[in-house]
Amino acid sequence: QLRFWNPDDLKASQSGSLAPQDWIEEKLQEVCEDLGITRDGHLNRKKLVSICEQYGLQNVDGEMLEEVFHNLDPDGMMSVEDFFYGLFKNGKPLTPSASTPYRQLKRHISMQSFDESGRRTTTPSAMMSTIGFRVFSCLDDGMGYASVERILDTWQEEGIENSQEILKALDFSLDGNVNLTELTLALENELLVTKNSIHQAALASFKAEIRHLLERVDQMLREKEKLRSDLDKAEKLKSLMASEVDDHHAAIERRNEYNLRKLDEEYKERIAALKNEFRKEREQILQQVGKQRLELEQEIEKAKTEENYIRDRLALSL
Numbered sequence: 001q002l003r004f005w006n007p008d009d010l011k012a013s014q015s016g017s018l019a020p021q022d023w024i025e026e027k028l029q030e031v032c033e034d035l036g037i038t039r040d041g042h043l044n045r046k047k048l049v050s051i052c053e054q055y056g057l058q059n060v061d062g063e064m065l066e067e068v069f070h071n072l073d074p075d076g077m078m079s080v081e082d083f084f085y086g087l088f089k090n091g092k093p094l095t096p097s098a099s100t101p102y103r104q105l106k107r108h109i110s111m112q113s114f115d116e117s118g119r120r121t122t123t124p125s126a127m128m129s130t131i132g133f134r135v136f137s138c139l140d141d142g143m144g145y146a147s148v149e150r151i152l153d154t155w156q157e158e159g160i161e162n163s164q165e166i167l168k169a170l171d172f173s174l175d176g177n178v179n180l181t182e183l184t185l186a187l188e189n190e191l192l193v194t195k196n197s198i199h200q201a202a203l204a205s206f207k208a209e210i211r212h213l214l215e216r217v218d219q220m221l222r223e224k225e226k227l228r229s230d231l232d233k234a235e236k237l238k239s240l241m242a243s244e245v246d247d248h249h250a251a252i253e254r255r256n257e258y259n260l261r262k263l264d265e266e267y268k269e270r271i272a273a274l275k276n277e278f279r280k281e282r283e284q285i286l287q288q289v290g291k292q293r294l295e296l297e298q299e300i301e302k303a304k305t306e307e308n309y310i311r312d313r314l315a316l317s318l
Contacts, residue, residue: 028084035080042077044218045069050134051083053144053181074229075222134180135187145177 031051032039043051052065068086072078136154139146148167155163164174170186172178191199 024084024088028081031080031084037080039081040079042073042079043083044076045072045078048078048080048083050181051080075225077222134184136180136183140180141177144180146180147177148172148174151178151183 028039032041035041037043048069049065064087068083069078071082071086134140134144136146136151139150139154141147152163152167155166160166167174167178170183170190172183172186188203191203
């Protein structure tokens with residue numbers, strides 16, 4: 001059964017014998033039973049805020065709530081257990097607002113009794129799993145409200161002629177905005193108190209289908225986020241690989257340029273060495289040729305001297 005926490009019950013838990021740990025465990029178990037999930041079941045931020053609204057915890061400190069939401073996982077999800085212990089880590093159960101859905105619902109179901117703990121004892125099973133969706137979500141202004149005019153127009157478009165009388169009968173003003181959570185609870189309660197099992201079965205069936213569709217949407221959103229995350233990782237990997245390839249190519253080009261410069265320098269050094277060697281050899285050859293020429297000239301002079309000497313002797317002998 002969906003249990004709306006009685007404010008008197010909350011006050012009693014603060015002054016009674018229940019320790020904060022026991023109080024948190026009790027409320028955590030209630031929420032898990034109502035939602036039909038385990039304590040480690042994960043919900044998104046919107047549904048967690050909806051729990052606060054539905055269970056009369058609208059006086060949660062904003063900074064504390066944001067601090068808790070800092071621990072959302074990368075998919076924007078958090079387990080119900082972590083959410084509760086994050087909210088109540090100071091050990092003080094929060095006092096619900098005087099205008100909570102509990103008060104609003106109590107106004108509609110005052111003819112039904114509460115047990116000693118302040119919980120409704122005659123809630124039909126079809127009341128389960130209200131948390132997680134509200135009627136007219138398409139008209140939601142982002143704060144959980146919708147204008148009366150737009151709600152009435154929607155009903156009239158669907159063939160409801162006495163829409164104003166219906167809203168008055170549900171104890172809502174015809175001016176300003178309507179809390180969609182309270183309107184959902186009021187409409188739900190009207191279906192339940194009719195004692196018509198067919199209406200209750202229809203309500204339970206539609207709610208089960210809506211819950212299933214919401215879960216599918218959440219699953220698709222998570223898959224979409226995962227695909228986006230995988231795509232981002234692939235793009236980063238692609239960019240990294242492209243950068244590595246560019247760096248590798250640049251390194252190869254630098255190495256080739258270095259090798260070319262080195263070869264050019266080696267070639268120039270070898271050419272210079274060869275030129276120097278050729279110059280030295282040429283000088284040596286020239287020196288050797290000059291020396292040999294001088295020796296030949298000396299031999300020629302010597303031969304001429306001997307020739308003259310022989311001629312002189314020959315002339316004297318004659």
